[in-house]
Amino acid sequence: MDFAMSLVPDSIKSLPVYMDFDGQRRAEKTFQIIIVLFGFVGFVWGYICQQFSQTMYILLAGFALSCLLTLPPWPMYRRKPLQWQKARPRADGDGPNTQQKSKKKNK
Numbered sequence: 001m002d003f004a005m006s007l008v009p010d011s012i013k014s015l016p017v018y019m020d021f022d023g024q025r026r027a028e029k030t031f032q033i034i035i036v037l038f039g040f041v042g043f044v045w046g047y048i049c050q051q052f053s054q055t056m057y058i059l060l061a062g063f064a065l066s067c068l069l070t071l072p073p074w075p076m077y078r079r080k081p082l083q084w085q086k087a088r089p090r091a092d093g094d095g096p097n098t099q100q101k102s103k104k105k106n107k
Contacts, residue, residue: 016073023077027070034069038062 019027039059046055 016078018081019073019077020080020082022080023073027077031066031070034062034066035059038065 038061042055042058042062045058046052
């Protein structure tokens with residue numbers, strides 16, 4: 001794994017790869033609007049031309065456009081990042097196994 005990561009240039013590693021929750025919602029809405037719009041236009045145009053292939057080509061173009069606009073984490077989808085809370089310091093006895101140990105003692 002480390003070897004594979006060493007082959008990736010630093011300029012690629014510095015690219016943001018996340019999208020915040022609001023950005024995900026907006027990307028999903030954009031994707032749906034584009035697909036429905038191109039589907040409707042494709043259906044009407046295919047009906048006028050009497051060619052189902054025209055409908056499919058228009059729908060495929062809409063799918064490609066929506067993928068181009070919504071799949072990469074563009075800056076418009078990263079406007080409201082989450083502010084995570086700081087981690088609390090561990091005290092003695094804190095941890096994932098503490099509850100399991102106390103349950104075993106009670107039995």
